[in-house]
Amino acid sequence: MIRTVVCQRDGCSGNNFFIESIDNKLRATCRECGEKSDYILNDVGYYLVSSCNECKNEAFKLFVDTEKKNVFAKCVECGEPPEKIFVDEYGNQISSKERILNEVKEALYSVNQRMCNLEIKVENIEKGQGILEESLAYINRYMIESR
Numbered sequence: 001m002i003r004t005v006v007c008q009r010d011g012c013s014g015n016n017f018f019i020e021s022i023d024n025k026l027r028a029t030c031r032e033c034g035e036k037s038d039y040i041l042n043d044v045g046y047y048l049v050s051s052c053n054e055c056k057n058e059a060f061k062l063f064v065d066t067e068k069k070n071v072f073a074k075c076v077e078c079g080e081p082p083e084k085i086f087v088d089e090y091g092n093q094i095s096s097k098e099r100i101l102n103e104v105k106e107a108l109y110s111v112n113q114r115m116c117n118l119e120i121k122v123e124n125i126e127k128g129q130g131i132l133e134e135s136l137a138y139i140n141r142y143m144i145e146s147r
């Protein structure tokens with residue numbers, strides 16, 4: 001079940017929040033009363049941008065998926081989720097698009113590696129065949145000479 005997150009302070013029913021990522025947590029600040037609450041983010045390795053990538057708005061509604069036990073945010077203006085910023089293996093901050101590109105690059109690289117390995121194997125087979133042919137020629141000659 002998806003539940004809308006409402007401010008936890010007694011008497012406040014605010015459901016618009018400023019968001020920021022702190023470690024693996026999402027810190028939500030109620031726009032009405034300033035109450036802060038932290039939510040654990042299930043996926044690690046990224047943090048959320050505090051303003052909407054589409055409309056630059058800084059207020060988000062928060063939702064909790066009670067089955068998956070995770071929290072997610074949507075811009076109150078346009079409904080877009082906040083952009084995720086990932087940190088790559090070199091410690092650079094990259095967007096999710098760049099991350100996908102990196103993954104594609106890695107996949108291509110490993111395909112390339114495999115192609116190289118295959119080429120080496122084919123070369124070895126060709127070499128092996130050469131040796132075999134030489135041996136056969138040698139045996140042939142030996143048999144002819146020993147007749």
Ligand SMILES: [Zn+2]
Pocket residue numbers: 007008009012013014030031032033034035
């Ligand atoms: Zn509040």
Ligand SMILES: [Zn+2]
Pocket residue numbers: 052053054055056057075076077078079080
């Ligand atoms: Zn927006």
